[in-house]
Amino acid sequence: MITFLLAIVLLIIGYFTYGKYVEKIFGIKEERNTPAYTMKDGVDYVPMGTKKNSLIQLLNIAGVGPIFGPIMGALYGPVAFLWIVFGAIFAGAVHDYLTGMISIRNKGAHLPDLAGKFLGKGVRHVVNAFSLLLLVLVATVFVTAPAALLANLTPAWISIGVIIALIFVYYFVATILPIDKIIGRFYPFFGALLVISAVGVGVGLVVTGAPIPEMTLQNMHPDNIAIFPLLFLTISCGALSGFHATQSPIISRTTQNEKNGRKIFYGMMITEAVIAMIWAAAAMSIFQPGELSALLASGGPAAVVSEVSILMLGSIGGTLAILGVIVLPITSGDTAFRSARMIVADYINVKQIQISKRLMIAVPLFVISIVLTQMDFNLLWRYFSWANQSTAMIALWVGAMYLGLQKKNHYIASIPATFMTMVCVTYILNAPIGFGLSMSVSFIGATVVTVLFVALFAKSMWKTHQTDVLFDVDDSLGKAS
Template structure:
């Protein structure tokens, strides 16, 4: 229990201390007018209060990600706490802050456009495809589960539940951001927080205490801790999906100083939620073997339902049903909204964006909603494997984009480049190790991962050298 409480305290301290460092390096300017005012269009660009933006951002980036991922990560034991804390403070929150604030500085640009600005047109074209594929995979993965539960608790069939969910998706994606997302999502954000806090309090009254830190890998199947834990627990530590969601809120912010609360703060809150559910997973079933049995019997949603109902009674059961149905749906619809915005940036010329806007918005939404609907018909675990790798690949590219932004602005790049190097090694090794990758032996995968990381470090070193040649002022200076 001491480790669990200490981990939460570290996340809180990390927000109050390290977020100020990140903010100072970025260099905020509240006198700069934000896109919410300069490009206000009554659709995606409009001013919104910071507290509402924070709750929407938390719901958009979280959903069931920090719950399901943390429960699966709990199979490795208390060592998962270390990744959640360090990942959230030094990687995930930094990633989210820069993806949001860079979008804010560039008139609400989408993630692929930011990549193109700082990593080149080739990178932009590739990441556009990868990002839209990720959005479709996430929306599909977070739709099938809720539809199955809805079919169990209502008279509707699974297919009919899918139709209902997708009808809502289309509405949420095509209506102005303040109609559904701005009005309802803050309430759902409060539900997400209430659900986590209730479980967190319940942990102190369980028969078994939350285990304290051990560096041992307690996974029942003895799966390698690294890099699998970093792919399994993504939303609770660092997630590339967040960089696709941040521009939604960046287009509604009133001033730059709100970025620390909206972007960095939401990621730290997600880290706290992940810690709570990881602790619950490690403790409730006695050990990691018991957790694995529960996962095999009912999957992550079954585990969440059993923990909630047992710890909180009827109230917990209601929260679990709301969570398993509503929270993933709210992730799915913002996924489609983001992919619709990306397609608009790709295929709709700037001078024509205001002409026939509603028709084009509906058409672009249909383009991404159709494959999403089709993917809901295939196995959930198959989808989720590819979501994990694609998600962390997108996060890695965003960190390198932020590092290049700091290099070009002659600011301290290490806050982004060091976690970018770590994630490069993680994603590269996983690609060669995983069944959905090349499925090579562990040591061989490590060697290939190290080789790709070394090449990437060499590329970045060359960019630093070019920056120094063009400007004699050191690029490591802090703004």
């Protein structure tokens, strides 16, 4: 219990200390007009208040990732707590803040355009493909996961196929309509369910004195799966997630002032980490590693959510908690499709003011996702995890380059970027869905690739520091200043 409470305290302290430091490094400009005003179109660029933006950002980024991921990561034992806490403070929240704020400085641009600007034009095409792959996978996962949970709460005559169809209908409407019509209007109610579920389970753990394991670096995974690199892909959204880099630009187009960025981007990542801590702690305290593994094998993370919720809060409270968990993926799935539509529109330079233009892009995306729902969830999750963290790696390198070109402290981004490069390359070289190489060979190969990335970045930084001319990092600046 002490470990759990200390972890929550550290996350809160991290927001007020390191979050403030990251904000200082970035250098906000309160007097600078944001894209919400300079590019206002009534569809995607719409000024909204900080509270509403913060809530939407939290619901956007907090899909099943900060619940399902930590539940599966709980198999490793309390070492998972370390990744959630330190990953969120020094990597995830930095990642979210930089992608959101750099997007604000660049007309609300999405990650592919930012990668093209700061890492090279050729990279833009690669990142565009990566981002779309990730978003379609996320949207698909976030249809099947809540549908499975809802199926347990509805009468037997309502099939899971009907539930999936209804979720797709909601996603389609939310993707097409202006952001303030559905997402901006109904998210406060969804947020209430989110708070009830997370706080309810968290308080239940404390009140009942749940036997949450104290800190140990021992790997408790019943199948003895190595901590590196899989833990850092299994627990993604609760610590560091590339999916967030696709969501932050949505809110960068509705943010009224740069001073609100720390609360919206850094703060909501910390809030998501608290949610992840609660569910990881619940899974560890209620189930032994072997029991948890068996339940995951038989019913998946959704079964764990149901058992934990009912056990901690009773039938009525547990049902509300489950509804709160259902809200998370649904309020990320809709913005996943929305973000995919916006990325494709930016890539092919098609304005989205006319609804016919939105339909032209959205319909094919939904067709692909419907086909993917026929795939095995566990297989989808493996591809999602790797694509997710690879996108995070790219976003961190974008942030590092942005800061480095201004001769600011790029280490806040380049150090986690280096670590995630090692994680992602090791995984894809070793994993069955990748090259299937031995771990030793994969580790060596990943080291070579990571060193190459660092060398290329160092070369760019060396060139930058040889001149007094600063790169045009913001749309508001001239070619040089």
